[in-house]
Amino acid sequence: MTQKRCMAYLGPEGTYSEEVARFLAKDEWRLQGFPSIEDAMWAVAQGEADCCVVPFENSWEGSVNVTLDLLVHELDLFIQQDVRWPIRHDLWVAQACEKPNSILSHPQALAQCRAFLGRRYPQAARIPVVSTAEAARRVASGDGDAAIGSSLLGELYGLKLLERGIQDDEGNCTRFVLLVKEPVSCRGESVQTSLICRIDGEKPGRLYELLAEFAKREVNLTRIESRPARTKMGEYVFLMDVDGDAAQPKIAEAIKAVQGRCVWMKNLGSYSVHYEANQ
Amino acid sequence: MTQKRCMAYLGPEGTYSEEVARFLAKDEWRLQGFPSIEDAMWAVAQGEADCCVVPFENSWEGSVNVTLDLLVHELDLFIQQDVRWPIRHDLWVAQACEKPNSILSHPQALAQCRAFLGRRYPQAARIPVVSTAEAARRVASGDGDAAIGSSLLGELYGLKLLERGIQDDEGNCTRFVLLVKEPVSCRGESVQTSLICRIDGEKPGRLYELLAEFAKREVNLTRIESRPARTKMGEYVFLMDVDGDAAQPKIAEAIKAVQGRCVWMKNLGSYSVHYEANQ
DSSP states (O other): OOOOEEEEEEOSTTSHHHHHHHHHHTTSEEEEEESSHHHHHHHHHTTSSSEEEEEEEETTTEEOHHHHHHHHHTOOOEEEEEEEEEOOOEEEESSSOSSOSEEEEOHHHHHHTHHHHHHHOTTSEEEEOSOHHHHHHHHHTTSSSEEEEOHHHHHHTTOEEEESOOOSOTTOEEEEEEEESSOOBOOSTTEEEEEEEEOOTTSTTHHHHHHHHHHTTTOOEEEEEEEEOSSSTTOEEEEEEEESOTTSHHHHHHHHHHHHHOSEEEEEEEEEEEEOOOO | OOOOEEEEEEOSTTOHHHHHHHHHHTTSEEEEEESSHHHHHHHHHTTSSSEEEEEEEETTTEEOHHHHHHHHHTOOOEEEEEEEEEOOOEEEESSSOSSOSEEEEOHHHHHHTHHHHHHHOTTSEEEEOSOHHHHHHHHHTTSSSEEEEOHHHHHHTTOEEEESOOOSOTTOEEEEEEEESSOOBOOSTTEEEEEEEEOOTTSTTHHHHHHHHHHTTTOOEEEEEEEEOSSSTTOEEEEEEEESOTTSHHHHHHHHHHHHHOSEEEEEEEEEEEEOOOO
């Protein structure tokens, strides 16, 4: 029997990244949680893992900056698969507790349930902690009344479900990416291509010229995101998602033209996008 | 003697926001710390404070999403002043301790000192906590060896300086904004105008058309940042910073033309920008 290949994910156990890794891996991969996005991505870069699942963008909070910045500044990884995963936050308690006095979670999870908490538990203290797993661990050990997190997490820590699906935005969805060491060139329906471009910050209007290369070929940009170039304040790199695969002539031409206008460009690959339905 | 007007800031005591608030307030304002950016901004919206100082963008980490999202989605506040403040992280310990086994801080501060920590303290555990103030509080109470934070913070908690200026990026700088309830129309040198635009996400190429309105009038865009529109995944609002004041005819014309192309537009005002020198 051959050893299973390793899929890293943002741990600890019970995170949404683990839910997605389980979905992708089925029984064919060995899963391994890492304590940070950085650790999971470095594990792939250094060959300790074959691929990793990390969050990339949330419909409510926007880009996951750590993931994007590592792809821009440090690691030569590529996207193999994109999974849009519905995020359902549940409220978990250690014992039968109808009126929690404290509710713990990651600041983003607290923010995503703000209207609900204000309506249902106006008196409870909101306590921001470093992860949803840390919130569950503390509640399980008696240090706090309730934790917000995934159902996987609540079960893992033996907590009791107080309320299900408490996020304010019904459509709350996170985009996870499966990252690998070699570029991927997928084709077909529901394929997307991602580019990272750094343009000369001294020359205004450069972003406009870049977008013109897509617009005049009728190539559809589905996302444009700026991040600091880390050179000086006011210089940026841009992440652009293009609808379609880079083997299509008009997309290949646009990419070539864009490359000529950039100080630096990286093609993160053409990969398929999976939309998981709400449960 | 009249009562001093109130300037809110992102607390607790010892934050970089307090440093900037002290700089702006001199002796003419009463300063009040709030536990979150949201609380500080709501205090102004509800009239409990006259203005507030909150972080808006970091040269390394990019946008402060909470601030931007509140301006986009919730609060009708405007920018009165922009301050670019150099960020210096110091390493603080409770007692004479040359080899800390644990180093606590906010995840962003840890990230901003990563190369330094790897070089000087490779064995020390990095412990992410919810704020730099929480790190200092824990170290002062004996729960952890060292904390990363500002000099104001170290002094406030009676800690001892182990190393000064440990951030990897010498040019690390945060842009703070002073927010008020009424729009401001500053003129002159070193003035900037900020706009928030929501365009029709169904129609690709709309961002390109928007940028054309600036480019054809030779109006310099110094920043463009996308944030989720919070309608559905793939729809964004854009924050744009324009070099100059909105009383200049070419800028006034561009803004008018852009407004005609947007589903929704908000002018955050024309305000002066102050660059604080490195200390």
